[in-house]
Amino acid sequence: MSNVLRIAIVDPDDTSRGALKSTLLGLDTVWLEAECSRYAFFSDVATQTNPDVGLVNLDGDPEAGVQLVESLTQTHPEMAVLVSSSSTDGSLILRTMRAGAKEFLTHPVRPEELAAALHRIARGKFGSSISGGSGGCKVIAVAGATGGVGSTSLAVNLGCALASNPENSVVLVDLDLAVGDADVFLDTIPEYTLSDVAQNVSRLDFTLLKRSLTKHSSGLYLLPRPVALEDGRHISTDDMQRMFGLLKATFTHLIIDTSKSFTRLDMFAMEMATDILMVTQLDLPCLRNVVRLMMAFGETEGLKEKLRVVVNRVGHGAGQISIRKAQDTLGHEVYWQLPNDYRVMVEVRNNGVPLIEQAPKAMITQSIAQLAAALSGDDALASEQEMPSKKTSWLGLWPGGKSSKSGDVATAD
Missing domain, CATH: 3.40.50.300 (P-loop containing nucleotide triphosphate hydrolases)
Structure with a gap:
């Protein structure tokens, strides 16, 4: 199917990364292409796997995470960057969006929120939804x-x-x-x-x-x-x-x-x-x-x-x-x-x-x-x-x- 979103995630925390993987596996037309536990390595992972979406959890190191988002936006312009964080600080959200993130999700990420965000990305990329309906x-x-x-x-x-x-x-x-x-x-x-x-x-x-x-x-x-x-x-x-x-x-x-x-x-x-x-x-x-x-x-x-x-x-x-x-x-x-x-x-x-x-x-x-x-x-x-x-x-x-x-x-x- 051509309208499958391939996703790579980076999250230094094993527990939250595991929860995020489980959420992604529950979405029909989403494929988890790669996962990474260190911000420093994620650019290489993205280059090797070329995913449609990169999902960055900022909780491990917010500064390093925002810098990664900015770098990914410049080096992989075709990849949509999503960000998740347990912080709801307005300045962090603003910096992340200015760095190039398409969506900001509050951690822990709820399935319906992630599905909605991916729907918006798929609509822009494919002109259609990837979740629910007849497309599943x-x-x-x-x-x-x-x-x-x-x-x-x-x-x-x-x-x-x-x-x-x-x-x-x-x-x-x-x-x-x-x-x-x-x-x-x-x-x-x-x-x-x-x-x-x-x-x-x-x-x-x-x-x-x-x-x-x-x-x-x-x-x-x-x-x-x-x-x-x-x-x-x-x-x-x-x-x-x-x-x-x-x-x-x-x-x-x-x-x-x-x-x-x-x-x-x-x-x-x-x-x-x-x-x-x-x-x-x-x-x-x-x-x-x-x-x-x-x-x-x-x-x-x-x-x-x-x-x-x-x-x-x-x-x-x-x-x-x-x-x-x-x-x-x-x-x-x-x-x-x-x-x-x-x-x-x-x-x-x-x-x-x-x-x-x-x-x-x-x-x-x-x-x-x-x-x-x-x-x-x-x-x-x-x-x-x-x-x-x-x-x-x-x-x-x-x-x-x-x-x-x-x-x-x-x-x-």
């Missing part, structure tokens, strides 16, 4: 109530559907570190894996990151699970936070195919997700697992509210629980229904070709496009699917016009 990255975590319900095939084909829109740039991360197989669905042999990127993310920029990903013919980028089982054990949540931050700053859509173990990395991914698609089937074991998972999600603030229940393989057999009964059991609305088409999905899986290429006119393929549109907020496109005839009662529409959305997909893990 949509993060979709896809999870399964149990193995074999179709979560991986949904994640892969949803990613390909989103990538078919030239306005989107989409990456799929396979977070099933043990037995993930998203690469098999796309018939690719990746050169780099999740562990490679996580361990080297501090050295990557946007160009190197994309070179580390595998690009499919559909336009979807893939970051697959590690090759060796032991490699996944060395990936920490800190690694994931920085890696996801860079991916969010680079792509419009980030899809995460989680494992069925709901590890700390899976839960971390769901906490940072915009939407969580919980894939289940209309049988008692699956529905019971969804209930258990929703109870667990309720213990983390904001997690349950992002949950979208996706019922897969509707119409698979006469013994299935009805949609209405499933909703009563879950105590939660069904967001999307996915019709069963096992034959097509077996062909897709065995050939390593996504639905959008293997069967572009199939109902399943159209359903994925509708789901992608709904998740992207395009309600008009999402509602274009023809209403089914009475013979297609497998859609299980709600009575009285109150229905779960059914731009529906059938998938197989």
Whole structure:
């Protein structure tokens, strides 16, 4: 994405610098390019990394900090300089602004104040905002109530559907570190894996990151699970936070195919997700697992509210629980229904070709496009699917016009 602000910070205090880094990592389209603990070295850091924004905390030495701001303004005129300080002394603020600082932020810096300052800088640099709104990255975590319900095939084909829109740039991360197989669905042999990127993310920029990903013919980028089982054990949540931050700053859509173990990395991914698609089937074991998972999600603030229940393989057999009964059991609305088409999905899986290429006119393929549109907020496109005839009662529409959305997909893990 061209409107990402690359930032370098200098702050002699480790604690405040760490807090500032955490704030920056929480902003979608901001990339922390470099950090420095000494004013004397920051000019060299700026020369080597050429950031869009230099953020200087004056608290370590106000005099040296103001001199640095003045020097940066002269030697790096293309770089916007932001200043933070716990001091609210008017003379210090005036001297800093006269030295060339674009913004003065009171320390500790609040996220909304930093976002607003960066918004003003981005508007001047790119003519648009970098924070919030449609410009942010949509993060979709896809999870399964149990193995074999179709979560991986949904994640892969949803990613390909989103990538078919030239306005989107989409990456799929396979977070099933043990037995993930998203690469098999796309018939690719990746050169780099999740562990490679996580361990080297501090050295990557946007160009190197994309070179580390595998690009499919559909336009979807893939970051697959590690090759060796032991490699996944060395990936920490800190690694994931920085890696996801860079991916969010680079792509419009980030899809995460989680494992069925709901590890700390899976839960971390769901906490940072915009939407969580919980894939289940209309049988008692699956529905019971969804209930258990929703109870667990309720213990983390904001997690349950992002949950979208996706019922897969509707119409698979006469013994299935009805949609209405499933909703009563879950105590939660069904967001999307996915019709069963096992034959097509077996062909897709065995050939390593996504639905959008293997069967572009199939109902399943159209359903994925509708789901992608709904998740992207395009309600008009999402509602274009023809209403089914009475013979297609497998859609299980709600009575009285109150229905779960059914731009529906059938998938197989």
